Amino acid sequence: MKTGLRYILQTINYSIFMLIVWYFSVAPAYTHLDVCQSVVVLAFGHAGQSVSKCRKRTPEELAALPPNMRNPMICPRERSPIEVELLLDDKLLFTEIFNPQGVSGDWGVDVYRRFNVPSGKHNLKMRLKDSVRVKDFNYIYEVDVDLKAAQLLTIDFQPEKGGFSVR
Amino acid sequence: MKSPYQNTHQLFASDEYKNTLKEQILKNFFHNPIKHMYLYVDAWFNFAFGTKNNPLYHLGSLAFFLLWIVLVSGLYVFVVFDTSITGAFQSVEAMTEQWYLAGIMRSLHRYASDAVIAVVLLHIIREFSLDRYRGFRWFSWFTGTPNLWLMILLGISGYWLVWDQLAQYVAIGSSQLLDALPIFSGAMSRNFLSGNLSDRFFTLMAFVHLLGLPVMLVFGLWIHVKRLTKVEVIVPRGLAIGSFLALLILSLIKPAVSHEQADLSIVPSVLNLDWFYLNVYPLLDYFTPGETLILAVAISSLLMIMPWLPTKRTPPAVVVDLNHCNGCSQCFEDCPFDAISMQARTDGARWDMEPIVDPALCAACGICVGSCPYSNPSRRSETRLATGIDLPDQPIHQIRTATKTVLTELSSSKVKIVIFGCNHGIDLTEINAPDIATITLPCTGMLPPAFIDYTLRHGADSVLISGCRSQDCYYRFGNHWLEKRIKGERTPILNKRVNREHFEFVGYAEIDKIQLLKNIETIRQRILNEGQS
Ligand code: HEM
Numbered sequence: 025m026k027t028g029l030r031y032i033l034q035t036i037n038y039s040i041f042m043l044i045v046w047y048f049s050v051a052p053a054y055t056h057l058d059v060c061q062s063v064v065v066l067a068f069g070h071a072g073q074s075v076s077k078c079r080k081r082t083p084e085e086l087a088a089l090p091p092n093m094r095n096p097m098i099c100p101r102e103r104s105p106i107e108v109e110l111l112l113d114d115k116l117l118f119t120e121i122f123n124p125q126g127v128s129g130d131w132g133v134d135v136y137r138r139f140n141v142p143s144g145k146h147n148l149k150m151r152l153k154d155s156v157r158v159k160d161f162n163y164i165y166e167v168d169v170d171l172k173a174a175q176l177l178t179i180d181f182q183p184e185k186g187g188f189s190v191r
Numbered sequence: 192m193k194s195p196y197q198n199t200h201q202l203f204a205s206d207e208y209k210n211t212l213k214e215q216i217l218k219n220f221f222h223n224p225i226k227h228m229y230l231y232v233d234a235w236f237n238f239a240f241g242t243k244n245n246p247l248y249h250l251g252s253l254a255f256f257l258l259w260i261v262l263v264s265g266l267y268v269f270v271v272f273d274t275s276i277t278g279a280f281q282s283v284e285a286m287t288e289q290w291y292l293a294g295i296m297r298s299l300h301r302y303a304s305d306a307v308i309a310v311v312l313l314h315i316i317r318e319f320s321l322d323r324y325r326g327f328r329w330f331s332w333f334t335g336t337p338n339l340w341l342m343i344l345l346g347i348s349g350y351w352l353v354w355d356q357l358a359q360y361v362a363i364g365s366s367q368l369l370d371a372l373p374i375f376s377g378a379m380s381r382n383f384l385s386g387n388l389s390d391r392f393f394t395l396m397a398f399v400h401l402l403g404l405p406v407m408l409v410f411g412l413w414i415h416v417k418r419l420t421k422v423e424v425i426v427p428r429g430l431a432i433g434s435f436l437a438l439l440i441l442s443l444i445k446p447a448v449s450h451e452q453a454d455l456s457i458v459p460s461v462l463n464l465d466w467f468y469l470n471v472y473p474l475l476d477y478f479t480p481g482e483t484l485i486l487a488v489a490i491s492s493l494l495m496i497m498p499w500l501p502t503k504r505t506p507p508a509v510v511v512d513l514n515h516c517n518g519c520s521q522c523f524e525d526c527p528f529d530a531i532s533m534q535a536r537t538d539g540a541r542w543d544m545e546p547i548v549d550p551a552l553c554a555a556c557g558i559c560v561g562s563c564p565y566s567n568p569s570r571r572s573e574t575r576l577a578t579g580i581d582l583p584d585q586p587i588h589q590i591r592t593a594t595k596t597v598l599t600e601l602s603s604s605k606v607k608i609v610i611f612g613c614n615h616g617i618d619l620t621e622i623n624a625p626d627i628a629t630i631t632l633p634c635t636g637m638l639p640p641a642f643i644d645y646t647l648r649h650g651a652d653s654v655l656i657s658g659c660r661s662q663d664c665y666y667r668f669g670n671h672w673l674e675k676r677i678k679g680e681r682t683p684i685l686n687k688r689v690n691r692e693h694f695e696f697v698g699y700a701e702i703d704k705i706q707l708l709k710n711i712e713t714i715r716q717r718i719l720n721e722g723q724s
Contacts, residue, residue: 033239037246038437041309042302046445049305050463054473056360057460067381136370136380174457178384 062143062171064112066150068181071132072104072124073155101130104156110179111149112141143173150179150188163187200715202624203708212704215621219701229320230700233660242661244429250314251416253434256426257307260438262405264300267293269401272352276393279354280452287448298442301465304346306438308467311339319497323665326505327528327554329498330418336495338411341404346468348400354393355450356459357469359383364472371480383455418552419667420529506633507583508553511546513537515565516579518544521682522559525636527667528552531559531580546580556666557582557637561673564683566639568594582633590630594642597628598650606718608711609651611638613658615665617699617707627711634658635696636669640676640685643694652718654694657707661698670698 057063078099086094103124110118117139125131147168151161163181165188171177180189202208220227236245246253271293273282286293315335318324324332347365351358366379382388416422426434450459464473474483508530523531523546530552533544546559560566565578568591576588594609601607606626612619612635619629632638635658646654658670675681677696695714699707 030239030241034433037236037239038433041306042437042441045302045305045309045467046441048309048466049301049447050465054462054464055460056462056473056476057458059460061460063458065384067384069378069381134370134378134381136367174460176384176456176458180384 057140057174060143060173061140062173062175062177064110064117064139064141064148064171064177064179066108066110066118066135066137066139066179068179069132069134070106070154070181070183072106073157074100075102075104075156076100077157101128103130103132104154106133107153107161108135109149109151109161110139111151112139113147114149117141141171143171143175145170148179148190150181152181152187154183165189200712203712212708216702216704225320226322227702229317230702233663233700234702237660240429242663244427244433245662246430246434247313247317248662249423249426249430250310250317252423252426253430254307254310254314255412255424256431256434257303257310258408260299260303260435261307264296264303265401267296268300274394274397276354276388276390279352279393280449283353283355283449287446290446294446295439295442298445298447299438300349301447302438302441304342304349305465305467306434307342308339308346311342315339315494321665322503325498326503327552329502331415332498333495334411334415334417336491338408338415340491341408341411343468345400345404345408346465348396348404350465350469351396352393352400353449354453356453357450357462357464359453359455360459360462361469361472364475367475367480368471368484371484388455418529420527421668505553506555506585508550508555509548509557509559509580509582511548511580512577513540513545513579515563515577516542516545517564518542518546519564519682520544520546521562521564522546522580525558525562525668525672527556527558527669528554530554548580554666555582555584556634556669557585557632558634558666558669558672560587561634561637561639561669561676562683563639567641567683568639568645569641582637585633587639590632590638590642591645593630594646595649597630598646601626601628602650605722606715607650607652608655608714608718609646609653610655610657610711611635611642612656613665613669616657616659617701617704619657621704622707622711624711626715634664634666634669636664636666636672638673640673640683643677644686644689647689647693652693653714655710655714656694656696658696658698660700660703663698663700670696 078097081089081094081096081098085098086096105124106122108118108120108122109116118137122133122135125133145168147166150163150165152163153161155162163183167190169177169190178191180191181187182189233245233247236247240246242248268286271282271286273279283297286297288294318328318332347361350361351365363380363383366383370379382392450462464470471483471487474486478486513536518533518536520533523533530549531546532549534547536542536545538545559580560578560582563579566576566587568576568587570576576586576591578587581587597609598607601609604626608627610619610622610627610629612629612631614631614633616635619631622629635656638656643654643656656673658673659665661670664670672681674696676683677685679685679687695710697707697710
């Protein structure tokens with residue numbers, strides 16, 4: 025009798041434990057993205073242009089240097105900050121100035137930003153300025169998109185391919 | 192304080208006592224509710240499984256057993272798995288379709304992994320509730336946490352390999368977290384935008400899951416139990432069979448399944464998360480990756496430094512006295528915390544070996560004092576009972592003196608019961624009756640069996656030893672060794688001539704006081720009956 029009761033109690037204990045294991049292995053479900061939402065990701069890696077152009081050293085400057093270091097050109101290593109703006113249906117979605125990384129500010133920046141937006145038709149405008157030597161945004165791009173539910177739209181930036189693109 | 196009652200029976204029967212008892216039980220409960228609640232659950236498990244198979248006494252080895260299931264099922268799953276980004280998902284789906292073999296293996300692999308986390312959480316709760324995480328135990332606690340982390344990373348990397356939408360979610364979340372670390376600085380996440388992902392990443396992940404993390408875990412676990420001796424690595428058979436069957440049945444009823452195949456051009460919306468492993472990712476929807484990382488590091492650091500919040504002082508370590516040591520190495524055999532080692536004799540005595548104690552590892556439980564053949568109270572030669580290894584704070588001589596004193600106090604009583612208790616079971620100072628005398632040791636394992644003989648021969652009618660619950664000694668093996676010594680299975684053994692009817696060895700936790708009182712009452716009745724006949 026007692027052994028039988030024990031086996032029943034053990035079965036109950038095992039069942040409770042396995043129920044917990046099973047339940048938390050799949051539940052409660054987590055809603056990562058609401059229905060009728062889509063995601064726009066702005067992601068690129070880019071190094072801003074250098075803060076000033078290369079120039080020739082003057083003969084005096086050259087003479088002041090040790091003979092083995094007399095490079096006629098002087099090129100500043102520091103890069104310009106990168107300023108980015110993203111507008112969704114003419115409303116500002118995102119704006120930030122990314123300062124160059126690295127001790128001498130000569131590294132590029134990596135950008136990854138995610139925005140949840142309602143699905144449907146939108147107008148996207150992107151602007152980027154990567155040089156302190158220009159006044160306005162030197163890259164501008166505009167596109168009309170029709171975002172399906174849960175669609176992920178990636179905005180990339182590759183100056184060698186003409187700047188912004190979406191996919 | 193002199194008790195107004197003639198004997199235990201009158202005392203226990205009085206309303207006054209019953210009320211005090213109730214008050215004490217309540218007071219003790221609120222003094223440490225976590226421990227008390229734990230002890231009630233423990234009692235329930237003892238009832239259902241028996242003390243030998245109580246899973247709560249084997250959580251560490253149960254975790255090991257589950258890890259074996261994970262390993263074996265994992266090897267099977269690996270053989271049929273396709274380690275490429277294009278083939279992975281289909282190969283996992285094919286496993287589930289073959290429900291009677293590969294499907295079961297996959298489910299066992301998943302559920303056993305989940306059960307490991309559940310069991311380790313219980314393991315943590317248990318060590319914490321019973322205050323077995325501070326003082327000399329800091330090392331086990333401190334080195335436990337990294338294993339939890341390795342386990343979680345192992346689970347995360349496993350979910351990644353399925354390459355379904357959950358894997359995609361995990362991959363993107365993980366790379367955001369990695370990008371928050373200064374070493375990656377932001378380039379990682381771009382790998383998971385459609386068109387950018389290569390097989391290389393996937394191979395790396397497979398390597399991490401199949402080899403890197405498991406090897407680290409084995410090493411981590413080895414460190415974790417390094418300060419313990421005779422670590423239970425094999426779970427009792429009953430528990431092994433029970434938990435395996437339970438996992439198997441779960442795997443048949445609710446086979447593990449995947450989400451839809453990964454598609455990097457969409458974002459998964461509703462996910463059936465495995466909360467045992469993937470609990471960190473939802474935080475990314477509320478905090479930045481940097482904040483999430485800081486939170487995770489803060490929580491685990493807090494867990495790790497718990498032994499010092501606040502710390503618990505361990506009494507001074509045992510001291511060896513070579514004048515009374517024959518190098519028998521029983522203390523070394525019995526020490527649960529690896530604090531004693533044997534080395535070649537240094538004092539020129541005719542014995543080969545001598546023990547040395549590492550004070551940093553010593554728990555001051557006194558179990559080695561109980562195992563020393565010199566800890567015999569009947570040794571006459573000395574005025575002071577000296578032994579080979581002794582506790583500075585509560586030497587064996589003091590225990591013999593206390594025994595003599597209580598026997599004198601009881602001498603005029605009709606019934607004379609001497610109870611030896613320990614610091615971690617029932618608090619004997621609360622048991623205060625005229626025909627009972629109590630002596631508390633750090634652990635019942637410290638009581639040399641010869642003391643039972645000694646106490647009975649010097650006038651006690653009965654000796655009762657009240658230690659921790661069976662299989663659940665605060666110092667791991669104290670009650671277990673004493674039981675073996677009494678049964679004659681481990682030295683120093685109890686003299687065979689001692690009448691087994693005249694002493695009893697029981698195991699109780701703080702909440703079992705009423706049972707102990709019942710025990711005392713039965714013993715008392717027996718003594719009275721014997722007296723009459
Ligand atoms: C995969 C994870 C883990 C496994 C497999 C594991 C396994 C074990 C085993 C087998 C023991 C020895 C039990 C014995 O034979 O007496 C032990 C002891 C211990 N574990 Fe763990 N453990 C894990 C994680 C943890 C964690 C995360 C913590 C706490 C943060 C922890 C805290 C402790 C403590 C304090 C002890 C010492 C118990 C004693 O001294 O009696 N463990 N563990």
